[in-house]
Amino acid sequence: MMKRYDLAADFSDAPFGRYLDDGRNSGERFREKFLYPWLKDALDRNELVEIDLDHVPLGIGSSFLEESFGGLVRKGLISKQDVLKVLRIKSDEDSSYITEIMEYIQDAKPEEQPVNHA
Template sequence: MSKSVMKINIAKDFSKNPAGRYISDGKYSGESFLKNYLIPAVKTHDLVELDFTGVRGYGSSFLEEAFGGLIRLTNMSLKDFMSKIIIITQDPFLAPEINSYVSDAEKINRT
């Protein structure tokens, strides 16, 4: 049986300039991405492909809220995250940064 894949091109589908942690920080915040894109995709698909091509930048607050928030709200483990989420980027530092937020959130969930 083939796996269902949801492809999200962040620059085209969300914003070229995602920023901020909370929706109150702007409509392209990490919380907005989490609630409107990431959680629905994770709940309805086996794999979620996140393509950061064309994104001009992303603040740590955006990344932490989107990805750390995913772990806090779903109790997903780092292992499950790694098997379900595919990060496409030219930035060699982006995936490790995202993974660190996921790992930190997972540790908090275990306490």
């Protein structure tokens, strides 16, 4: 089974920025409040998730996409393998988004956790 989500309808038709400080339509907020829960649920249920990027009239910036999708792996929320197993991207209006997102996921490396010497 596949759950389908529309970025414009389910999050914002004006996604913008990387961090929460950039506003409520940032990649960080999308990742934490929407994308991660959707993917986690899909992994738990052995389902697929499709994110439809069409219907965003002004386009989607690379900082939003990298923080949202690459950030999943970088922040250690989900392994690269698990993201690629359950995530599908639909973008009929601009297929370059699909390539860009897959590159961000592939290139992401989990951040090293600071060592606590206490």
